[in-house]
Amino acid sequence: MTQQHTSFFGNHGALQRFGAGLFLSFLCAFGMSAAQAADFSAGRVGFVNLERVLKESAPAKASQVKLEKEFSARQKDGAAQDTAFKSAVTKFQTDAPVLAEAKRLEQQKKLMEQERDLQRTQRSFQEDLNKRKNEELQKLLVSVNKAVKDIAAAEKLDFVLQSAIFVDPKNDLTDRVLKMLDGN
Incomplete structure (x- = not known):
């Protein structure tokens, strides 16, 4: 079951997908493949307090x-x-x-x-x-x-x-x- 979140600015899911697509398009335009861009955006992160x-x-x-x-x-x-x-x-x-x-x-x-x-x-x-x-x-x-x-x-x-x-x-x-x- 998918839950849609809306706010003053509208549907966040659609906005996030649009932003991610725009980011991937931008990276592809500058010579990065979609696989490299996906790998870049899914970097492994740690946290230390x-x-x-x-x-x-x-x-x-x-x-x-x-x-x-x-x-x-x-x-x-x-x-x-x-x-x-x-x-x-x-x-x-x-x-x-x-x-x-x-x-x-x-x-x-x-x-x-x-x-x-x-x-x-x-x-x-x-x-x-x-x-x-x-x-x-x-x-x-x-x-x-x-x-x-x-x-x-x-x-x-x-x-x-x-x-x-x-x-x-x-x-x-x-x-x-x-x-x-x-x-x-």
Whole structure:
């Protein structure tokens, strides 16, 4: 039983057949046979969910642990600086009404310097962390691309996509890429 789909623009089936016929005619006009054109349009396609690979693969998890170890001390120091600054601000707000004008201005100046130092430290930490994340991501992408290319070559695929609206599960290579990266 064939189901006809119609829309605002009319019958899609007829439009698709017309478009396919036009495409084949175009290819034939430029020296390709209908068999070559049919072979070209029926290329073998695979799909890899890159986001999933970057979250679930063993190398991705190892990179995350490595970065956490590398930056945990600086993160703790930054948190301690932040806590000390907030404590100093609270103390200043409590003491400010009873302080002499000169002492109050001096403490305000110290707090502003402390805040600038804290912001500089936080900015430096974030820049260094982002730089290292990008370095680790690039290493991981090299491994992922190699795994995808190896699988594509073994399966004789013409295309491997990493973004799609719909993927037939039989074309999804993500689990195979994860196994290859995990060494299984």
